[in-house]
Amino acid sequence: MTIPRIQLAGLAKRFGSRQVLAGVDLAVMPGESLVIIGGSGTGKSVTLKIILGLIAPDSGSIKVDGHEVVGLKGAALDAHRARFGMLFQGGALFDSLPVWRNVSFALEGSAASRRAAAIDNLARVGLGPEVADLKPSELSGGMQKRVALARAIAPRPPIIFFDEPTAGLDPITAAVINDLIRELATQLKITALTITHDMHSVRTVADRVAMLHGGVIIWQGPLASLDGCDNPYVRQFITGSAHGPIQMPGAR
Amino acid sequence: MNPLVAIGASVLAGFAAIGRVARFAGTALLRLLQPPWYPAQWFNQMLVIGWLSLPVVGLTAIFTGSALAQQIFIGGSRFNAASTVPAVTVIGVVRELGPVLGGLMVAGRVASAMAAELGTMRVTEQIDALVTLRTDPFRWLVAPRILAAVLVMPVLVLVSNALGVMGGWLLATQRLGFNSAQYLATTARYLEADDVISSLVKSAVFGFFIALMGCYHGYRSGGGAAGVGKATTNAVVSSFILILLANLVITVIVFGS
Numbered sequence A: 001m002t003i004p005r006i007q008l009a010g011l012a013k014r015f016g017s018r019q020v021l022a023g024v025d026l027a028v029m030p031g032e033s034l035v036i037i038g039g040s041g042t043g044k045s046v047t048l049k050i051i052l053g054l055i056a057p058d059s060g061s062i063k064v065d066g067h068e069v070v071g072l073k074g075a076a077l078d079a080h081r082a083r084f085g086m087l088f089q090g091g092a093l094f095d096s097l098p099v100w101r102n103v104s105f106a107l108e109g110s111a112a113s114r115r116a117a118a119i120d121n122l123a124r125v126g127l128g129p130e131v132a133d134l135k136p137s138e139l140s141g142g143m144q145k146r147v148a149l150a151r152a153i154a155p156r157p158p159i160i161f162f163d164e165p166t167a168g169l170d171p172i173t174a175a176v177i178n179d180l181i182r183e184l185a186t187q188l189k190i191t192a193l194t195i196t197h198d199m200h201s202v203r204t205v206a207d208r209v210a211m212l213h214g215g216v217i218i219w220q221g222p223l224a225s226l227d228g229c230d231n232p233y234v235r236q237f238i239t240g241s242a243h244g245p246i247q248m249p250g251a252r
Numbered sequence B: 001m002n003p004l005v006a007i008g009a010s011v012l013a014g015f016a017a018i019g020r021v022a023r024f025a026g027t028a029l030l031r032l033l034q035p036p037w038y039p040a041q042w043f044n045q046m047l048v049i050g051w052l053s054l055p056v057v058g059l060t061a062i063f064t065g066s067a068l069a070q071q072i073f074i075g076g077s078r079f080n081a082a083s084t085v086p087a088v089t090v091i092g093v094v095r096e097l098g099p100v101l102g103g104l105m106v107a108g109r110v111a112s113a114m115a116a117e118l119g120t121m122r123v124t125e126q127i128d129a130l131v132t133l134r135t136d137p138f139r140w141l142v143a144p145r146i147l148a149a150v151l152v153m154p155v156l157v158l159v160s161n162a163l164g165v166m167g168g169w170l171l172a173t174q175r176l177g178f179n180s181a182q183y184l185a186t187t188a189r190y191l192e193a194d195d196v197i198s199s200l201v202k203s204a205v206f207g208f209f210i211a212l213m214g215c216y217h218g219y220r221s222g223g224g225a226a227g228v229g230k231a232t233t234n235a236v237v238s239s240f241i242l243i244l245l246a247n248l249v250i251t252v253i254v255f256g257s
């Protein structure tokens, strides 16, 4: 049996009185593309940040290639993080640096070679070389998101997290991004963990889908089983219905 | 509630805050001792802190130096001591007004800007992004700011001292009828090495506190735009207080005996 690339067991996190994660169990296999779906505020972004060691979990275990990473410090934590790329939900571009320096931030080498690599990665997310010297604040929201995506994939880390990669993009650009993530997983054997609300994205990108609700994974399975799934939460989510077991405060 | 409990709790909270700041400062300073360093960041910060503060610090010094000379002249005339204007002006400017007002002006400009910048980076997850891109925010953001402020403040204050003395000289020669050459000679005679050294030491210490407070409050900022606003205010207020307190301590140590 292969060891999962990432294995979460009993992951719990509480902010003040809000128990956001209440024992998340989830495994991602090497080279697999897993998509996490779930309502707004259910802790999807928090889960990614906990795996990256940006937020400390209250309890639970995270194993990467079989090694426990909760509580890592110093050089070991750096080595752990070096294996990940992360697309933040809000982009998180460095607004003091031009686009090309953002994209090539984690790359080594001469300025000329880093710039060339940046332009190359920008092309992969559908942006031309003319944006390379702009500041992030001079770009539209969707363009910023794509620059952030280029930055996340530029070092070709073995594991990449995409937090809502297509949010705020037009359908055509979104399709380009979905294909790119699919390609990274299929061709470069990159393990991808994607959060999205976009069902079109789910269908292009996912090998497997997991749904987070109430602080736990309430359903997971291969993409093919998503439509036939009879879990009422998943059904409500994929049909986008206001009626079902998931109730929004204020809805009636 | 028992008042003793309340007092005890706030004393403890105060110590905890001092501990956090000391730890923050220690972490940043340790990063300066070993590579990787980011010299481009250092120079950039020196430019932002030093060069761009020059106009405001310079103007403050000229105006205050002139006003000081005028007041000493008025006060001194009552005791037939108007001739002390050059000596008292140079001592006042170099020992106290140059570094303190320079420090306060730079704190208003720089500590606030640092807190706002780092605070925005915190709430927009840029600091998290730095970490995931394997760059230590203490090395990349905090250490360069502290180093630059400590190195640049003394230079800034030297300029400020010179301009302050010049302000006094301008007013004294143009309005109060002093002889220019005599004024400058008296100034030079009463200016001692200790005055200049204490001025430089003060300004380096002030620079340290300015950058430390700007970075500390910005780095720990939270809660969106309101949180950044609060961090900015706290950075300015706390650096003002630290500057005035440090000034008193250094003055007493150097000149008190």
Ligand SMILES: Nc1ncnc2c1ncn2[C@@H]1O[C@H](COP(=O)(O)OP(=O)(O)OP(=O)(O)O)[C@@H](O)[C@H]1O
Binding pocket: A015, A018, A020, A038, A039, A040, A041, A042, A043, A044, A045, A046, A047, A089
């Ligand atoms: N640093 C923090 N401090 C306090 N609470 C937090 C923090 N980060 C997240 N939370 C809370 O945790 C919950 C989950 O947040 P998270 O960002 O993971 O949601 P999400 O599932 O990604 O939602 P969305 O789909 O809207 O992005 C939210 O209620 C949020 O208020």
Ligand SMILES: [Mg+2]
Binding pocket: A044, A045, A046, A089, A163
């Ligand atoms: Mg989120």
